[in-house]
Amino acid sequence: xxxxxxxxxxxxLHSARKALEAASPEITAYVxxxxxxxxxxxxxxxxxxxxxxxxxxxxRSTGLDESLVKFAESGRPLxxxxxxxxxxxxxxxxxxxxxxxxxxxGLIPGRVRKLRAPGLRLPHLGWQEVxxxxxxxxxxxxxxxxxxxxxxxxxxxxDCPPHLVAAWCDYGDSFPAAVVTGNIWAVQFHPEKSREAxxxxxxxxxxxxxxxxxxxxxxxx
Amino acid sequence: MKRCSAxxxxxxxxxxxxxxxxxxxxxxxxxxxxxVIDWNERGRMLIELCDRFRGKHAYDCVVPFSGxxxxxxxxxxxAEKLKLKPLVVSFxxxxxxxxxxxxxxxxxxxxxxxxxxxxxxxxxxxxxxMESLKRKGDFCWHCHCGVYAGSMxxxxxxxxxxxxxxxxxxxxxxxxxxxxxxxxxNERQFNRFVNLGITAEDMAGMLxxxxxxxxxxxxxxxxxxxxxxxxIVSLHLGSFIPWDPLTMAQAIRxxxxxxWTEVEGIPPKYGYEKVECMFTGVRDxxxxxxxxxxxxxxLVSIDIREGRTTREQxxxxxxxxxxxxxxxxxxxxxxxxxxxxxxVRIASGxxxxxxxxxxxxxxxxxxxxxxxxxxxxxGIEG
Numbered sequence: 001x002x003x004x005x006x007x008x009x010x011x012x013l014h015s016a017r018k019a020l021e022a023a024s025p026e027i028t029a030y031v032x033x034x035x036x037x038x039x040x041x042x043x044x045x046x047x048x049x050x051x052x053x054x055x056x057x058x059x060r061s062t063g064l065d066e067s068l069v070k071f072a073e074s075g076r077p078l079x080x081x082x083x084x085x086x087x088x089x090x091x092x093x094x095x096x097x098x099x100x101x102x103x104x105x106g107l108i109p110g111r112v113r114k115l116r117a118p119g120l121r122l123p124h125l126g127w128q129e130v131x132x133x134x135x136x137x138x139x140x141x142x143x144x145x146x147x148x149x150x151x152x153x154x155x156x157x158x159d160c161p162p163h164l165v166a167a168w169c170d171y172g173d174s175f176p177a178a179v180v181t182g183n184i185w186a187v188q189f190h191p192e193k194s195r196e197a198x199x200x201x202x203x204x205x206x207x208x209x210x211x212x213x214x215x216x217x218x219x220x221x
Numbered sequence: 222m223k224r225c226s227a228x229x230x231x232x233x234x235x236x237x238x239x240x241x242x243x244x245x246x247x248x249x250x251x252x253x254x255x256x257v258i259d260w261n262e263r264g265r266m267l268i269e270l271c272d273r274f275r276g277k278h279a280y281d282c283v284v285p286f287s288g289x290x291x292x293x294x295x296x297x298x299x300a301e302k303l304k305l306k307p308l309v310v311s312f313x314x315x316x317x318x319x320x321x322x323x324x325x326x327x328x329x330x331x332x333x334x335x336x337x338x339x340x341x342x343x344x345x346x347x348x349x350x351m352e353s354l355k356r357k358g359d360f361c362w363h364c365h366c367g368v369y370a371g372s373m374x375x376x377x378x379x380x381x382x383x384x385x386x387x388x389x390x391x392x393x394x395x396x397x398x399x400x401x402x403x404x405x406x407n408e409r410q411f412n413r414f415v416n417l418g419i420t421a422e423d424m425a426g427m428l429x430x431x432x433x434x435x436x437x438x439x440x441x442x443x444x445x446x447x448x449x450x451x452x453i454v455s456l457h458l459g460s461f462i463p464w465d466p467l468t469m470a471q472a473i474r475x476x477x478x479x480x481w482t483e484v485e486g487i488p489p490k491y492g493y494e495k496v497e498c499m500f501t502g503v504r505d506x507x508x509x510x511x512x513x514x515x516x517x518x519x520l521v522s523i524d525i526r527e528g529r530t531t532r533e534q535x536x537x538x539x540x541x542x543x544x545x546x547x548x549x550x551x552x553x554x555x556x557x558x559x560x561x562x563x564x565v566r567i568a569s570g571x572x573x574x575x576x577x578x579x580x581x582x583x584x585x586x587x588x589x590x591x592x593x594x595x596x597x598x599x600g601i602e603g
Binding site (some may be wrong): 143144145146147196197200 | 257337399401403405
């Protein structure tokens with residue numbers, strides 16, 4: 001398996017790559033900074049920490065925006081993490097002052113909005129309980145407790161149709177913590193920073209239904 | 222005290238939570254065990270796992286073995302059902318009862334297993350018991366750490382790639398673990414609650430100067446990098462087969478001739494529970510002083526979940542058996558060199574609200590039939 005970690009020019013690509021390698025000993029994970037690099041992948045992960053419009057600008061400048069859409073349309077598994085989840089939406093509110101909402105990749109119907117958390121600190125940072133929805137999540141939370149803490153760092157969230165929501169989280173208000181639509185998975189939390197459960201989720205992403213339920217904690221041979 | 226609306230566990234139980242219906246975390250986990258987990262699938266995983274490890278090293282797995290019902294059943298299942306070759310490892314806490322030693326010998330003979338036992342110096346153990354009692358109201362630090370750190374050390378030293386423990390933590394206490402996930406037995410669990418928040422390094426700093434870190438080697442969790450380098454996998458058998466203590470105790474009685482016996486502070490029908498240690502009664506009495514409940518509460522709660530008793534009968538059993546001053550306390554105090562007043566003062570100082578200990582209500586329990594034999598086993602006869 002060839003797993004492309006998309007170079008968004010922002011955020012910690014290295015920790016995502018390391019976590020993917022820990023999740024499945026069989027894979028090769030590499031940082032992809034061009035459409036050609038992405039094209040040879042079997043799986044793609046769009047990580048991201050930072051600003052929505054800045055990151056979209058970067059994807060547009062490298063042509064990765066269009067190739068990510070093509071990649072998803074080809075049916076290959078795509079996982080968006082944190083800002084990477086939000087970039088999959090149609091529209092994002094996180095832009096520079098004065099400018100209107102910024103278009104995203106449009107792979108998930110919905111708009112990225114500022115978290116509503118009156119009286120609570122923003123950005124939302126730390127471990128928070130995630131409740132998965134078995135009827136939507138498919139293999140995403142296989143082998144993970146239905147109620148499980150994951151690690152979050154974000155000030156915005158993806159507001160999307162509830163039938164796509166694979167898991168919810170509460171921070172002041174309820175927001176989608178994970179979305180599944182066909183071959184596209186997206187999580188607002190950071191699986192690469194969420195220890196065992198996060199590694200398991202990445203393993204589920206990489207191996208899908210064929211995920212040997214304990215391969216993720218067996219040592220690589 | 223508030224109790225679970227389904228079983229009898231009270232709010233003073235460590236790490237317990239109640240849901241909107243007043244049902245506790247342990248009951249909810251047992252429901253997950255019964256209703257959510259696909260045990261056929263877990264069984265297939267177990268077979269696949271064993272196939273990966275069988276026959277590749279001198280031993281296929283380490284089985285940490287107290288000789289109680291859980292680890293005896295685990296050993297029997299691994300040797301007889303899974304046909305793995307185990308290295309049986311015991312940390313000897315120093316207080317094995319005579320019946321336990323016979324059970325252990327019978328089990329090892331019947332299952333043809335190699336057996337390794339290790340025991341720390343009594344001089345050190347006594348210090349550890351006193352220190353952890355004073356700091357945590359729990360004198361068993363040496364046993365918790367010896368079992369968990371020691372078993373991992375043995376796996377490393379003997380190059381055994383797999384460790385099989387008995388029941389996962391979701392079974393009896395939760396501690397934040399869930400049946401939905403296959404729990405790894407690792408340093409994380411060790412530091413979460415096994416070691417009472419005290420590492421061997423901490424302990425060396427707390428004890429008198431004559432105790433050095435070298436003296437606590439047996440209680441030190443091995444380095445993560447060493448465990449990773451060897452690729453040791455450490456899991457519970459109970460993550461792959463559904464656990465039920467009574468059924469298991471009946472199975473080992475039948476298969477191995479494992480004898481049940483009386484234990485202080487619990488109804489005789491539970492003669493399979495914590496039978497290996499002379500000071501189970503003292504441990505449970507400490508818990509009663511601190512938290513207002515003892516081992517009977519735990520056992521009847523299991524029976525409620527399994528549909529073997531009613532909550533009314535369970536509450537009557539608790540009333541009758543929990544909280545008695547165990548006859549073994551005198552021997553315990555003599556051994557560690559402490560008077561009873563201090564013992565009760567330390568324990569009362571660690572009361573968990575809203576429980577309040579009332580010394581005037583404490584009745585005395587009868588001595589166990591084998592207690593006269595203990596002094597000889599402890600090396601203090603005559």
